[in-house]
Amino acid sequence: MHPTNNSHTGILQRDLLVAIRQGSDFLNPLLFFVMTTTLVPLAVSPSPSQLAVIAPGMIWITALLATLLALDGIFKDDLADGSLLQIILSPKSLWSLVLAKVIAHWLKTGLPITLMAPLLGMMLSLPGEGYIPLVTGLAVGTACFSLIGAVGAALTVALQRGGVLLSLVVMPLYFPVLIFGASSVQRAVQGLEYLPVLAMLGAFFTFTLLTGPFAAAAALRVGING
Amino acid sequence: MWQSILKFIQKWFHRFGSPRWFYQTTGKWLPYLAVISVGLLVLGSIWGLGFAPQDARQGNSYRIIFIHVPISVLAMIGYYVMAAAGAVALIWKIKIANMVMVSAAPLGAALTFLALLTGSIWGKPTWGTYWVWDARITSMLILFFLYLGVIALNQAFTSRDTAYKACAILSLVGTVNIPIIYKSVDWWYTLHQPATIKLTGASSIHPDMLKPLIVMILGFYCFYALVLMLNTRTEILAREWRSSWVRGLSQ
Numbered sequence: 001m002h003p004t005n006n007s008h009t010g011i012l013q014r015d016l017l018v019a020i021r022q023g024s025d026f027l028n029p030l031l032f033f034v035m036t037t038t039l040v041p042l043a044v045s046p047s048p049s050q051l052a053v054i055a056p057g058m059i060w061i062t063a064l065l066a067t068l069l070a071l072d073g074i075f076k077d078d079l080a081d082g083s084l085l086q087i088i089l090s091p092k093s094l095w096s097l098v099l100a101k102v103i104a105h106w107l108k109t110g111l112p113i114t115l116m117a118p119l120l121g122m123m124l125s126l127p128g129e130g131y132i133p134l135v136t137g138l139a140v141g142t143a144c145f146s147l148i149g150a151v152g153a154a155l156t157v158a159l160q161r162g163g164v165l166l167s168l169v170v171m172p173l174y175f176p177v178l179i180f181g182a183s184s185v186q187r188a189v190q191g192l193e194y195l196p197v198l199a200m201l202g203a204f205f206t207f208t209l210l211t212g213p214f215a216a217a218a219a220l221r222v223g224i225n226g
Numbered sequence: 227m228w229q230s231i232l233k234f235i236q237k238w239f240h241r242f243g244s245p246r247w248f249y250q251t252t253g254k255w256l257p258y259l260a261v262i263s264v265g266l267l268v269l270g271s272i273w274g275l276g277f278a279p280q281d282a283r284q285g286n287s288y289r290i291i292f293i294h295v296p297i298s299v300l301a302m303i304g305y306y307v308m309a310a311a312g313a314v315a316l317i318w319k320i321k322i323a324n325m326v327m328v329s330a331a332p333l334g335a336a337l338t339f340l341a342l343l344t345g346s347i348w349g350k351p352t353w354g355t356y357w358v359w360d361a362r363i364t365s366m367l368i369l370f371f372l373y374l375g376v377i378a379l380n381q382a383f384t385s386r387d388t389a390y391k392a393c394a395i396l397s398l399v400g401t402v403n404i405p406i407i408y409k410s411v412d413w414w415y416t417l418h419q420p421a422t423i424k425l426t427g428a429s430s431i432h433p434d435m436l437k438p439l440i441v442m443i444l445g446f447y448c449f450y451a452l453v454l455m456l457n458t459r460t461e462i463l464a465r466e467w468r469s470s471w472v473r474g475l476s477q
Contacts, residue, residue, distance in 0.1 A: 151399055155379065155392045165382050169375040169396060172368050173403050176410035183414065204406065215399050222391040 110142025266445030
């Protein structure tokens, strides 16, 4: 197999292999997600009726923060070891390689968070109707977070202290995802129709999937200059 | 004929792209623009605050509309000015467009902050609280965050060229997202339906109140253009200080 033919899956495989061998790429965002959710009953109230009301929003907020925290690493490690320059110099179109990095990032952070969410929902006494929209919404929503976040991560890749800046730059763009995601769970809990809201989230995901990689590729070419 | 028009536009485009030409030309415009904007703002303020009729329900407290509405309009348009300048800079690589974009960011952020401030001052007598999670207020707050993101990004880079390009990309991404953010916030608001009374409605405004309002909006447009030019001129001097014509200015 010629390496340039399959550079897209090559990057994906490599990123996942590195993450599996290190372990912390998977575990740290997940631990952050669990720990910050644990803060909620401690700070608000352990009463199940109160927790059930805020559970959808709290899980979504902590999931957002956990993805945001892991965003800094999408391109930064590759810049440090020089492989990012090779990716940019490769004859393949940059957006498809950026997409591979985003998919790898989602598999490392978004997917574990999505799979962990039902457990946290149970701990926050989320009513039974909320689990299906919570998991489907988070699966799509965290993918949006990774796609949008890649633009910000690409812009700040060469900055020494880009972490907080990255959050500031990216977070306003996360608002629609949070609104649709959290309210689909809330509607399900209240016994209302939630599929239209999830469909809206899906539409937003499609839109970011179509535009995000191009913006991130353009941002990467600018960002590596520091 | 078309070719000569095209040639004229090209020539103008190239000249306008030069910081020196921009600096010298706007220098001639500034006094006129300053007189016009101060004149309109003074006229509109006196008309609006002193002579426009009282509101039947809000009494005199509605008069903040003559400041609040123009500021809010420009705060929103300012983002598009910034993004359009960024797009021009990215596509045609025009230096001056970058400088306009970077100068529009703090100006827009200041206007957005003032819109939020005057809105909450107006909210106290009419709604009874300084802050309500209303769709328009929330959208304005998010717009403020978007501006702050561009400003923070601009300051983070050591290389000016990278900072310009990065800000241009970010403001374009933000522009694409603004309609989505607005729609989602609108939808979020109708979903929750907090118990607030809506008292503003531009369509039902009395003509006697509308006329001074339009004067104020025009005045603020001129004021915006004036401050944007001043900001851009400062940016030009800061970036072009090595060139001989800038050095010549101080002698």
